[in-house]
Amino acid sequence: MLEESGIAAAVRLPGQTKSSPEAQPKPVASSSTAFRTSRNRWSSPSPLRSFLSAAALVLVVALVQLILHDAKLQRLQVLRSHLIHSSSSSSVSSRSSFFFPLHPHFPPGPPIASPVAHFDDPDAVCLNPASFPSTQPTSIPLTTMALADDTKRVVDQFEFTDADVNAHVQEFLKQMNEGLAKDGTSLSQIPTYVTAVPNGTEKGLYLAVDLGGTNFRVCSIMLNGDHTFNLTYNKVAIPKELMVAKTSEELFAFLAKQIELFLREHHADRFESHVHRRHTGSDRRGYTEEQIFRLGFTFSFPVQQLGINKGKLMRWTKGFDIPDTVGKDVCALLQNEIDKLHLPVKVAALVNDTVGTLMARSYTSSGKHRSILGAIFGTGTNGAYIEKVENIKKKIEGEYDTSTGEMVINTEWGSFDNQGNVLHSTPWDKQLDRESVNPGFQMFEKCVSGMFLGEILRLATLDMMKSPESTLFKDTNSSTNDWATTTNVAAHSGLHRQWGLDSAIMSVAAADNTPELSTLRQELENTLHIYNPSLEDAQAFKSVAAAVGRRAARLSAVAIGAIVIQSGKLNDPKEDIIDIGVDGSLVEHYPFFRDMIHEALAAVTEIGTQGADKIRIGVAKDGSGVGAALIALVAAKMEKPGDFMREMRKDIKRQLDSLPAVADDSRINPAVAIGGVIGLAAIAALWWNKKR
Numbered sequence: 074m075l076e077e078s079g080i081a082a083a084v085r086l087p088g089q090t091k092s093s094p095e096a097q098p099k100p101v102a103s104s105s106t107a108f109r110t111s112r113n114r115w116s117s118p119s120p121l122r123s124f125l126s127a128a129a130l131v132l133v134v135a136l137v138q139l140i141l142h143d144a145k146l147q148r149l150q151v152l153r154s155h156l157i158h159s160s161s162s163s164s165v166s167s168r169s170s171f172f173f174p175l176h177p178h179f180p181p182g183p184p185i186a187s188p189v190a191h192f193d194d195p196d197a198v199c200l201n202p203a204s205f206p207s208t209q210p211t212s213i214p215l216t217t218m219a220l221a222d223d224t225k226r227v228v229d230q231f232e233f234t235d236a237d238v239n240a241h242v243q244e245f246l247k248q249m250n251e252g253l254a255k256d257g258t259s260l261s262q263i264p265t266y267v268t269a270v271p272n273g274t275e276k277g278l279y280l281a282v283d284l285g286g287t288n289f290r291v292c293s294i295m296l297n298g299d300h301t302f303n304l305t306y307n308k309v310a311i312p313k314e315l316m317v318a319k320t321s322e323e324l325f326a327f328l329a330k331q332i333e334l335f336l337r338e339h340h341a342d343r344f345e346s347h348v349h350r351r352h353t354g355s356d357r358r359g360y361t362e363e364q365i366f367r368l369g370f371t372f373s374f375p376v377q378q379l380g381i382n383k384g385k386l387m388r389w390t391k392g393f394d395i396p397d398t399v400g401k402d403v404c405a406l407l408q409n410e411i412d413k414l415h416l417p418v419k420v421a422a423l424v425n426d427t428v429g430t431l432m433a434r435s436y437t438s439s440g441k442h443r444s445i446l447g448a449i450f451g452t453g454t455n456g457a458y459i460e461k462v463e464n465i466k467k468k469i470e471g472e473y474d475t476s477t478g479e480m481v482i483n484t485e486w487g488s489f490d491n492q493g494n495v496l497h498s499t500p501w502d503k504q505l506d507r508e509s510v511n512p513g514f515q516m517f518e519k520c521v522s523g524m525f526l527g528e529i530l531r532l533a534t535l536d537m538m539k540s541p542e543s544t545l546f547k548d549t550n551s552s553t554n555d556w557a558t559t560t561n562v563a564a565h566s567g568l569h570r571q572w573g574l575d576s577a578i579m580s581v582a583a584a585d586n587t588p589e590l591s592t593l594r595q596e597l598e599n600t601l602h603i604y605n606p607s608l609e610d611a612q613a614f615k616s617v618a619a620a621v622g623r624r625a626a627r628l629s630a631v632a633i634g635a636i637v638i639q640s641g642k643l644n645d646p647k648e649d650i651i652d653i654g655v656d657g658s659l660v661e662h663y664p665f666f667r668d669m670i671h672e673a674l675a676a677v678t679e680i681g682t683q684g685a686d687k688i689r690i691g692v693a694k695d696g697s698g699v700g701a702a703l704i705a706l707v708a709a710k711m712e713k714p715g716d717f718m719r720e721m722r723k724d725i726k727r728q729l730d731s732l733p734a735v736a737d738d739s740r741i742n743p744a745v746a747i748g749g750v751i752g753l754a755a756i757a758a759l760w761w762n763k764k765r
C-alpha cells in the first residue's frame with residue numbers, strides 16, 4: 074500500500090531506486106567559486122539534464138528521509154527496551170490520564186492494523202513505521218506501589234504530632250526565660266528599647282529602608298494619623314555577591330546608592346534643593362532639621378541593640394556571610410556611606426522587621442486590642458513581643474523610657490533549640506544544615522522559613538529519585554506517551570543544584586486540587602524542567618511538599634503558642650481577642666498556612682480550642698517599612714531641641730578628623746621632585762644612547 078504512494082517513492086533506500094546510474098548527484102560544493110562553476114555547467118537545460126537534476130533532487134530527499142527515519146528508529150528502540158524492562162515489574166498502574174492534551178494521533182476507537190513490529194518480538198526491526206502510533210495504549214505494569222511506599226517513607230519523617238507540639242512549647246518557654254536571664258543563650262531575647270506601641274494617631278513623612286534577606290526596599294511613608302498611611306517604595310534584589318562581600322563597605326555603599334536613587338526619583342524637590350545648597354555653599358543658611366529625612370533602618374538580622382539607633386551585628390543569617398560586619402554598629406556603617414554621598418538623611422532608628430511588624434499592626438488596627446506579637450514567616454522567621462520589664466533579668470544597657478513597665482523583645486527565635494533538645498531533624502535537614510553557611514545555627518529557622526523549605530524538599534525529592542525502589546520521575550509508564558512525551562528531568566534542572574528549588578512551588582502544589590494536578594505538573598515543567606511528569610509523580614511531589622509545609626506551620630504554632638502563654642492573656646477575662654501581626658511570603662502565599670497554625674494551637678494543652686479561638690492572626694502588610702517609620706518618629710520625638718544638628722555636626726567633624734592630612738599645594742612634595750629628576754635623567758640617558 075505504501076509503495077504506491079508518492080511519499081513511499083521519496084523514502085526508498087538508495088539501493089532500491091529505479092533511477093539510472095547517471096542520475097547520481099554531484100558532491101555539493103561548499104565554496105562560492107565552485108557554486109558558480111556548477112551553475113554555469115547547468116545553465117543550458119536539455120531534457121537529459123532536467124531528468125538528471127530531478128533524479129538528484131529525489132536522491133537528496135531520500136537521503137534526508139533516511140537519516141530522519143533512522144533517528145526515529147533509534148528512539149523507538151530505546152523506548153522499546155525501556156518498556157520491556159519496565160513490564161517486568163509486578164504492580165499495575167492506573168496512570169492513563171494526562172493533563173496535557175492527548176496526542177492528536179491517539180484518537181479513541183478500534184485498534185488499527187499496523188505493519189509496525191510488536192515490542193514483544195525482539196527480532197522485529199521496524200524499518201518503515203507509520204508516522205503515528207497505530208495501536209491503542211495498553212496498561213503497562215508499573216511500580217506505583219513502590220512510589221507510594223517511598224513517598225510514605227519520606228512523608229512520615231516530617232510527622233509532627235500534637236505531643237511534639239506540646240513538648241516543643243514547653244522547651245520554647247524554658248529557652249525564652251533563659252534568654253531573658255542572660256546573654257549567649259539560644260533564644261537571644263534582645264531588648265529593643267521600644268517601650269510602647271503606636272495608637273494610630275502618629276503623623277509625618279519618614280524614610281525607611283529594609284534589608285531583609287532577598288530584597289532591599291527603600292520607602293517613604295506618610296503617616297496620616299488616622300490608622301492609615303501612604304507608602305512609596307523601590308525594591309531591588311540584593312546581588313548574591315554582595316551577600317558574601319569581602320567588606321561591609323561594599324554592601325552598605327550599595328544600600329546608600331539605592332537611597333540616593335530613590336530620593337532622586339521620588340523626592341526630587343527636596344533632594345535637588347539640598348544639592349543646590351551644597352553647591353552654592355549656602356549650607357549654614359538653609360540647613361535646617363526639617364530638611365533632613367529621618368530614616369528608620371529595618372535590619373532583619375540578629376543585632377545586639379545598644380540604643381534606638383545603635384546596634385552591633387551578632388551574626389549573619391539567611392545566606393549572608395560578611396565576617397567583617399560582625400560586631401560593628403550597622404547604623405554607623407550605613408550612615409557613613411550615606412554621608413559619602415552627601416544625602417540629606419539621618420539614620421534615626423534601628424529596627425528588626427518583627428518589631429516593625431508589631432508596630433505597624435498596632436498602628437493600623439483600630440479596635441481596642443493591641444497586638445502582643447509581630448512575627449515574620451518569610452525568607453527567615455522570627456518574632457518580637459511585648460514583655461514586662463520586671464521579667465527581663467539581664468542588664469539593659471543605656472537609657473530607656475520606664476513609664477510603661479514594658480519593652481518589646483526581639484526573640485530571634487530562628488535559633489530556638491540550636492542545641493537540639495527537642496527539635497528532631499530528618500536526614501535532609503541535617504544535609505541542608507551541613508551544607509549551609511552557618512552549620513549548627515538557626516536550626517528552627519531552617520525547618521520553618523521560606524529560604525529553606527524548598528531546599529529540604531529538593532533534597533528529599535532527589536533522594537527518592539536516586540532510590541532504586543522508587544519510580545519518581547523515571548517514566549516507568551510511557552504507555553500513553555510517544556517518544557516525544559517521555560518523562561525526563563533536564564540536566565540543568567534546579568533539582569540538581571543547591572537552592573535550585575524555589576519554595577514558591579510548594580504553594581502551587583498545596584493550591585492545586587484538580588484531579589489531574591495539571592497546574593502543578595505544568596509548574597514542574599516550567600520551573601524545574603521536569604518534562605511530562607505523570608500524575609503519580611505529581612502526587613508524590615505534592616505529598617512530600619505538604620509534609621514539609623505542614624511541619625513548618627506546626628513549628629510556627631509552637632513559637633506563637635509559647636508567646637501567647639507567656640503573655641498571660643489567655644486567662645484574662647478582659648481579653649477576648651489576642652492579636653498577632655504577621656508578615657512574610659509563607660503566611661501570605663502558602664495556602665492554609667494560618668489554618669494549620671490554628672489547628673496546632675488548639676492542640677496545645679494550655680490553649681485548647683477555646684484559647685485558639687481567641688487568637689487572631691492578621692497580616693500586617695509592609696509592616697517592616699511602616700514600623701521603621703513609626704520608630705523613627707518615636708526617636709525624633711525623643712530628641713531634645715538642637716540635638717539633631719549637634720549630632721550631625723559631630724558626625725561631620727568625626728569624618729573630617731578621620732581624613733588623612735592633605736599636603737600644602739603651594740610647596741613641592743620632595744618625593745615627587747626626586748621622582749621627576751630620576752625620570753628625566755632616565756629619558757636623557759636613553760636619548761644619548763640612541764644617538765651614539
Ligand code: BGC
Pocket residue numbers: 285286372373374375390391425426427449451452453454455456485487518
Ligand atoms: C533574622 C531575624 C529576622 C528574621 C525574619 C532571621 O534570619 O535572624 O532577625 O527577623 O530572619 O526576617
